[in-house]
Amino acid sequence: MIIKGRVHKFGDDINTDDIIAAKYLVSTDAKELGKHCMETIDPKFSQAVSPGDIIVAGNNFGCGSSREHAPLAIKGSGVSAVIAKSFAAIFFRNAINIGLPFLESLDADKINSGDIIEIDLAAGLIKNITQGQNYKTEAFPEFLRDIVEEGGLMNYIKKRVEK
């Protein structure tokens, strides 16, 4: 899968309260949640995002709560993928489980807000079109790739467990 979009850059330790504040957890609708994505730290984010844009962040992205509403809000805002230097463990599994495309890359630091980048998920390749650079990341282990390729955990399980 190739994803191309404009970058919105964030720092380290972006937590799940930043991504979607608790007061909005009275909905499970991705579009509704998406309207308030990143609101705590960037109130204009949801208006600034164009469909397909990409979030790039530092270390420990998605730390804090287990709320799956966080990756859902990102999806619902129109963001197509997240790149971070590292992800918090629960956010990582939620993103895998719901099929939010993401990559871990230490080169995230080199990417600037507004850059146009292209991601080849399967190959673990990030092409920074604006800066004319390529960054290689480590591909996910096979088990996780299978879940992602089958469109998330529920599809993966439905195929393997008999009703």
Added chain:
Amino acid sequence: MAYTIAEKILLAHCGRKDIKPGEFIQADVDVALANDITAPLAISEFKKSGFKRVFNKNKVVLVPDHFAPAKDLKSANQCRVLADFAREQGIKNYFEVGRMGIEHALLPEQGIVLPGDLVIGADSHTCTYGALGAYGTGVGSTDMARAYIDGKCWLKVPASIKFAYKGKLGKWIGGKDLILYTIGKIGVDGASYKVMEFCGPVIDKLGMDDRFTMSNMAIEAGARAGLIAPDATTRKFVSRFKRKPRFYQSDSDAVYEKTYEWNVTKLEPLVACPHLPSNVKPASSLKNIKVDQVVIGSCTNGRISDLRIAAKILKGKKAAPGVKLIVFPATQKIYLEAVKEGLAEIFVKAGGVFSTPTCGPCLGGHMGILTEGEVAIATTNRNFLGRMGSPKSFVYLSGPAVAAASAVTGKITHPDKIK
């Protein structure tokens, strides 16, 4: 092969001959817990999948605690989803308002989680159960929906980090100070994807309530679990329950990725300053930080011994003018104990709110939202930007002693200052 407690519990639940850190396993869960925020999404995913019955109605636990008692119509609807699903599936471990508690205080109290169990919870503070020598770990709603289908969860076996605490704890020092000290040292991602194992003579002497506080905040260092080896204290705590616990100990030659060893004899009461739990300073170093609100409670510090500490300081005192004091016991049982022991009266006479159990204020849900410019000191677990309300408010975290002392003076205060 030598194993840590965490590895032994995971091994016992995955039907394999051996495991090692980094491997993916499909583990059988003993308890699948969700709340009024995370369960509705799990239940809707489960229903969409076409499966009709949960894998085992006795292993599914539903606790409406976050926005309960329902704070508005939308949260009432979410709580209703849990009640309906429990009825439809015959789930007996559904806890109605008035009989409930904050999930991570409630489950150990009710004997639903026992040592040796593998617990997944669609709530990040599921790591609390590590205090019992159980592997509790936070997952998402889709993980929960999957567990409803086949009782399993995919896990990557984490490496363990050992934290050994030596010395003798000073007056007012409890589990909260130990865990804040730890997070202050290693940072909010200092144990990312790892298991924290707490041990040493200081832990051996800690009561269960303080142990729960420590394990509860393992997630604040990014950990998947925060384990404490079961001992006589643990055995006594679980002796009243019918189901058989499984007591695991780490092998003496188990492999740890890292070992930290600290002498905590000189530890002072600590406070985590805005906006990260790792921004830790001694309470005595914080001068003239005025507080508008003091929150004592939560899955971190809402247990009876926490309330006793707070009451000891607040007895015969008043909350300072302009300070909103909110005390919320973590379960109905603790609430009743606090009433019987006269603690509730102390809080009310101090000018405080004595609330029914709820996660409410901790996550900025309800029952004590902060407005712009307001400052709170809370015995809760997170002080992220906007956590308790306005993004222009400020949350400091502490144990119950500092919080109660701060209520009396109206600014962050070392408990020794209250005479």
